[in-house]
Amino acid sequence: MQSMSCLLVLPLLRSEEPEIILYNGNIWTVDESQPLAQAIAISGGRFLAVGSNDDVLPLATARTRKIDLAFKTVLPGFNDAHSHPVSAGVMRLRRVACDSDSIEKIQSALHERALQTPRGEWVVGFLYDDGKTPRPINRHDLDSAVPDHPVLVQHRGGHTVFVNSMALELAHVDDQTPDPVGGRFEHGADGHLTGFVGDAGTEVFFKLIPNKNTREDYRQGASLISKLFTSKGVTSACDADATPDGVQGYQDARDNAALAMRVYCHVSASSLEHFMAAGIHTGFGDDWVRIGGVKMYADGSISERTAWLSQPYIGIANNYVGLQLFSREKLYEMGRKAHAAGWQLATHANGDLAIDRTLGVYEQIQKELPEKDPRFRIEHCTLLTDALIQRMRALQVIPAPFSCYVYFHGDVMHFYGEDRTKFMFPMRSFIDAGLRPTDSSDYTASPADPMMWLQSQLTRTDMKGNVWGPNQRINLSEAIRCGTVNGAYAAFEERIKGSIQPGQLADLVVLAQDPFKTEPSKLVGIQVERTMVGGAWKYES
Numbered sequence: 364m365q366s367m368s369c370l371l372v373l374p375l376l377r378s379e380e381p382e383i384i385l386y387n388g389n390i391w392t393v394d395e396s397q398p399l400a401q402a403i404a405i406s407g408g409r410f411l412a413v414g415s416n417d418d419v420l421p422l423a424t425a426r427t428r429k430i431d432l433a434f435k436t437v438l439p440g441f442n443d444a445h446s447h448p449v450s451a452g453v454m455r456l457r458r459v460a461c462d463s464d465s466i467e468k469i470q471s472a473l474h475e476r477a478l479q480t481p482r483g484e485w486v487v488g489f490l491y492d493d494g495k496t497p498r499p500i501n502r503h504d505l506d507s508a509v510p511d512h513p514v515l516v517q518h519r520g521g522h523t524v525f526v527n528s529m530a531l532e533l534a535h536v537d538d539q540t541p542d543p544v545g546g547r548f549e550h551g552a553d554g555h556l557t558g559f560v561g562d563a564g565t566e567v568f569f570k571l572i573p574n575k576n577t578r579e580d581y582r583q584g585a586s587l588i589s590k591l592f593t594s595k596g597v598t599s600a601c602d603a604d605a606t607p608d609g610v611q612g613y614q615d616a617r618d619n620a621a622l623a624m625r626v627y628c629h630v631s632a633s634s635l636e637h638f639m640a641a642g643i644h645t646g647f648g649d650d651w652v653r654i655g656g657v658k659m660y661a662d663g664s665i666s667e668r669t670a671w672l673s674q675p676y677i678g679i680a681n682n683y684v685g686l687q688l689f690s691r692e693k694l695y696e697m698g699r700k701a702h703a704a705g706w707q708l709a710t711h712a713n714g715d716l717a718i719d720r721t722l723g724v725y726e727q728i729q730k731e732l733p734e735k736d737p738r739f740r741i742e743h744c745t746l747l748t749d750a751l752i753q754r755m756r757a758l759q760v761i762p763a764p765f766s767c768y769v770y771f772h773g774d775v776m777h778f779y780g781e782d783r784t785k786f787m788f789p790m791r792s793f794i795d796a797g798l799r800p801t802d803s804s805d806y807t808a809s810p811a812d813p814m815m816w817l818q819s820q821l822t823r824t825d826m827k828g829n830v831w832g833p834n835q836r837i838n839l840s841e842a843i844r845c846g847t848v849n850g851a852y853a854a855f856e857e858r859i860k861g862s863i864q865p866g867q868l869a870d871l872v873v874l875a876q877d878p879f880k881t882e883p884s885k886l887v888g889i890q891v892e893r894t895m896v897g898g899a900w901k902y903e904s
């Protein structure tokens with residue numbers, strides 16, 4: 364290990380004494396000047412020195428806490444560049460978890476909750492995944508489980524819901540109701556509503572569900588999910604659609620020392636005006652809670668089959684090609700205004716047509732109002748073509764793709780077809796084009812589990828062993844970079860985090876096994892032993 368001879372120390376902090384030294388480690392730094400190290404000194408929540416045991420241990424004073432890593436593997440803390448922590452946390456407090464593969468079990472969980480709910484009030488489920496049950500749940504399943512309450516079960520992807528007959532009645536939706544723009548009320552072969560509702564169609568139901576969440580709920584929700592994420596090795600996340608309540612929840616949790624990870628908050632399009640009126644733009648905040656970009660939507664979801672595609676879905680009637688959300692005019696007007704005021708633009712676009720529209724808007728805005736380093740983001744950025752990738756390259760657009768959809772959502776890939784999956788989540792193509800893709804879960808849509816992300820990207824193989832788009836495989840070092848430095852870069856934070864080098868925030872994860880010595884198909888089994896954020900252990904197994 365040649366690099367062991369090199370000790371990197373922060374020059375200005377040379378006289379500072381380390382509070383903690385971690386030694387005897389197998390430390391992958393993601394710092395090109397010194398990829399491997401044995402020991403790290405930490406002071407004031409930052410890395411002070413990184414090098415060999417022989418170089419770093421002598422920096423210890425009588426007050427330094429020395430921790431023997433017993434040759435365990437250490438990586439920089441992971442960055443989940445697109446997820447929904449606080450809203451997931453609030454849902455956990457109030458809703459019924461429907462993440463079971465059995466319709467009967469989901470029915471009985473909803474039934475149980477209905478028994479404790481006053482007659483006529485809503486019973487709301489979340490985390491449901493119709494790809495995991497033998498068939499999608501429908502209104503009749505929900506009617507028989509819960510006849511006396513309106514029921515809404517949200518898909519874990521967040522774009523679609525399943526409702527019962529009472530919910531349809533309350534929302535005045537019947538077999539004759541036309542689909543709203545950007546939305547869908549599904550009809551069965553018999554012409555009757557199935558209870559499955561897509562995107563803009565869900566609004567009429569959510570409007571009827573009273574929001575009883577308190578400020579304390581948001582604080583608890585933020586805290587709860589930050590702990591869940593750090594238990595998997597995630598030390599930073601981008602909240603991809605934060606409302607003012609959500610941002611306040613993170614801040615309240617931070618003030619109570621109950622926020623275990625750092626968050627970069629894209630603000631929701633509907634709250635942009637409020638933040639702008641307060642004179643806030645991207646970058647406002649501190650190392651724990653920071654304002655990110657503005658989140659806009661060009662189309663629907665991949666796991667729920669509402670992404671806007673140029674070619675029809677396979678096996679869905681009527682040449683269905685998904686849903687467009689914001690119009691081009693809306694994306695342009697909101698984007699231009701935000702861009703001019705110093706906001707990063709972060710647009711949700713899954714399908715190739717949605718990505719084409721988003722790029723067109725970014726190209727126009729950058730031409731009209733050139734910005735030196737805008738770091739335009741496309742959230743998810745799932746289905747590409749070579750031409751679209753070339754346009755992304757010209758503008759250095761950052762893709763924030765789903766990292767474990769091949770592994771976790773393999774059950775929906777047949778709707779896209781084997782050929783199309785060669786251009787979905789195309790990590791190989793992004794990297795080869797010189798782009799900087801991030802890693803992300805879109806939690807709750809898929810698990811915030813970096814080991815699952817790595818396995819999915821290395822193998823392109825789902826849980827059942829089916830391979831989708833093997834041409835897009837990347838190697839382990841590349842995948843780790845995407846989940847660390849690239850996530851920091853996407854948030855303008857690469858100077859303070861993403862690698863283990865002097866001066867960076869002391870965020871790291873200690874693994875029970877070395878991923879470089881693990882079969883790619885076994886990566887998901889690697890346990891996280893400990894997670895450190897800002898020099899403090901936030902998770903210990």
Ligand SMILES: [Zn+2]
Nearest residue numbers: 445446603805
């Ligand atoms: Zn999302």
